[in-house]
Amino acid sequence: MNDTSETTPAVTQRPTHLRVHTYHGLAPGPRLLVLGAVHGNEVCGAKAITQLLKEIDKGQLSIERGTVTFVPVTNPLAYQLKQRTGDRNLNRNMAPSAIPQDFEDRIANVLCPLLDSHDALLDLHSFHTGGAPFVMVGPQNNTGTLEPFRHAAEEMQLALHTGPHRIVEGWLDTYARGVQRRAATAPAGGAARAQTLVTNPNYGVGTTEYMRSRGGYGVTLECGQHDDPHAVQVARHAILQTLALLGLVSLPLKPEPQAREILRLVDVVDREHIGDRFSREWRSFDAVKTGEVIGVRYSGEEIKAPEDAFVVFPNPRGEPGQEWFYLATRRA
Ligand SMILES: [Zn+2]
Numbered sequence: 001m002n003d004t005s006e007t008t009p010a011v012t013q014r015p016t017h018l019r020v021h022t023y024h025g026l027a028p029g030p031r032l033l034v035l036g037a038v039h040g041n042e043v044c045g046a047k048a049i050t051q052l053l054k055e056i057d058k059g060q061l062s063i064e065r066g067t068v069t070f071v072p073v074t075n076p077l078a079y080q081l082k083q084r085t086g087d088r089n090l091n092r093n094m095a096p097s098a099i100p101q102d103f104e105d106r107i108a109n110v111l112c113p114l115l116d117s118h119d120a121l122l123d124l125h126s127f128h129t130g131g132a133p134f135v136m137v138g139p140q141n142n143t144g145t146l147e148p149f150r151h152a153a154e155e156m157q158l159a160l161h162t163g164p165h166r167i168v169e170g171w172l173d174t175y176a177r178g179v180q181r182r183a184a185t186a187p188a189g190g191a192a193r194a195q196t197l198v199t200n201p202n203y204g205v206g207t208t209e210y211m212r213s214r215g216g217y218g219v220t221l222e223c224g225q226h227d228d229p230h231a232v233q234v235a236r237h238a239i240l241q242t243l244a245l246l247g248l249v250s251l252p253l254k255p256e257p258q259a260r261e262i263l264r265l266v267d268v269v270d271r272e273h274i275g276d277r278f279s280r281e282w283r284s285f286d287a288v289k290t291g292e293v294i295g296v297r298y299s300g301e302e303i304k305a306p307e308d309a310f311v312v313f314p315n316p317r318g319e320p321g322q323e324w325f326y327l328a329t330r331r332a
Contacts, residue, residue, distance in 0.1 A: 014103065015076035018110050021053055022069040029066025030246045033118040033218075034239055036071065038091050038125065038207060040078025044223045045124025048235035061240075066248045069118060074111065074207075077103045091206035112210060120158060121211045121218025122242050124235045126226045129314060131284045133234045134166040135159045136220040138212050139173070147172045147209065151217035159219045160256040161245045162238035166285070168312065168328060170265040175204035178268035178323065185272075263310060263328040271315075271324035273298035282314035282325065294325065 036045030049072040055061045073079045077086030087102035096112045097105045115121065137159045141152045159167050179200070208218040221238050224231030244251040263285075275298030288294060288305040295303045305327065312326040 012080060015080060018071065018076065018107060019073065020069060020071050020114065022067060023056060023063040024067050025063045025065040025248060027065040029064075029248055030120060031067040031118040032069070032242060032246055032248060033114060033121045034068065034070045034242075035074045035121065035123045035207060036235075037073040037079050038075055038123060039084045039089075040073075040075050040081060040086065041083050041226055042124075042126040043079070043226075044126050044228075044231035044235045046072040046079070047232045048124065048239060051232075051236060052239060061249060063243075063248055064250060066246060067118070068243065068248055069114065071111075071114070075104065075107060077107075093200060093203050094205050094207060094210040095202065111207075115207065115211050115216070116214050118211075119216050120154070120242075120246065121208060121216065122158070122162070122238060123207045123218060123220045124238070125220055125222050126224055126228070126231050127222050127284060127313070128226065129281070129283045130225050130228075132166065133164040133224050133231070134168055134222050134284075135162050135164050136168045136171060136208070136222070138169070138171070138208060138217070146176060147212060149212050149217075151212075155217040155219060158217070158242060158245060160260065161241045161253065162219060162221050163234060163241065163257070164221070165257040165260050167260060167262045168265060169262065169331070170328075172204050172209050174265040174268055174326065178270065179203050182270055182321065262331040263312075264331045265312065265326050265328045266309065267306075267327045269294075269303060269324050269327070270322060271318040271320055273320055276320075276324065278314060278316055278325075281316070282311045284312050284314065285310045285328075286314075288327075 034049060036049045037043055049070045052061065053070060056063060075086055075090045078084060086104060088104050090104045090107060094108055096109050100106045100109055137155050139147050139149050141150050142148060208220055211218040223234040240251060241254060243249040244253045276295060278295045279293045287310055290305055290307050292305045293302045294305060294311060297303065309327040309329050312328045314325040318324045
């Protein structure tokens with residue numbers, strides 16, 4: 001065909017839409033949302049979703065009850081750029097905005113109503129340094145002000161059936177404390193929007209926190225290292241087991257892992273200077289002993305473990321003023 005009037009220009013213009021696939025089973029049931037590539041360089045979920053969409057469309061997998069919505073690429077700008085963020089981190093400060101300022105605000109304006117219209121969320125991520133998959137859950141049931149919640153049991157069930165034996169909890173309250181400290185040390189007059197955002201108490205609200213704030217529940221599954229092909233299998237297994245657990249498909253439900261380890265995030269430490277460096281190449285869940293040096297500030301100050309703990313999400317390339325690593329302890 002020589003008519004070029006409607007061909008797509010092969011330029012890298014900024015994405016203008018979000019691609020979403022919804023299947024309604026013909027019998028009633030819960031509503032599940034599955035997200036891939038909320039961070040643009042974390043593509044295992046997008047790949048697993050793409051496989052499953054084909055299998056559903058070929059009739060190899062039947063959605064019999066309820067609703068499932070798949071968003072293969074939740075941050076298409078970051079995905080196009082092959083990086084974690086577009087204009088900013090989509091998985092922070094998640095809320096609709098009346099006057100969107102950046103690409104992620106515009107995605108949130110489409111994504112938040114989608115989160116609102118589902119009961120459960122499976123958010124598929126991967127991580128920078130090596131290590132085994134793990135799953136993140138929210139708080140215990142509570143009626144507090146930061147993150148009130150009443151679906152801890154359902155959420156833990158979902159977490160256990162996604163596959164990994166390691167479960168991490170306590171993100172939002174740990175993060176909120178880190179943000180308070182960040183705000184206290186932020187340079188006066190740092191009026192840049194990025195700085196305003198990262199010192200906002202709502203900054204820690206991502207997809208799962210937003211979901212809980214709207215009466216739903218959800219887990220973040222960290223499927224493996226970004227480039228590990230096995231991470232796609234981890235994501236696929238988790239999607240299929242979640243569909244089985246919620247009764248949307250008729251597939252055998254695998255038993256919960258026998259040995260499980262629940263870790264609680266207890267602190268977050270920001271990188272303050274580009275010259276701040278780790279004492280060694282940490283991987284998530286590396287154990288540290290009380291007093292062990294984790295990193296050294298540009299100033300020469302040593303950052304030591306305040307108690308026996310595990311290093312989580314170490315980011316040697318974290319931007320100054322943003323998180324460098326977390327510490328977690330085993331839940332008693
Ligand atoms: Zn991620």
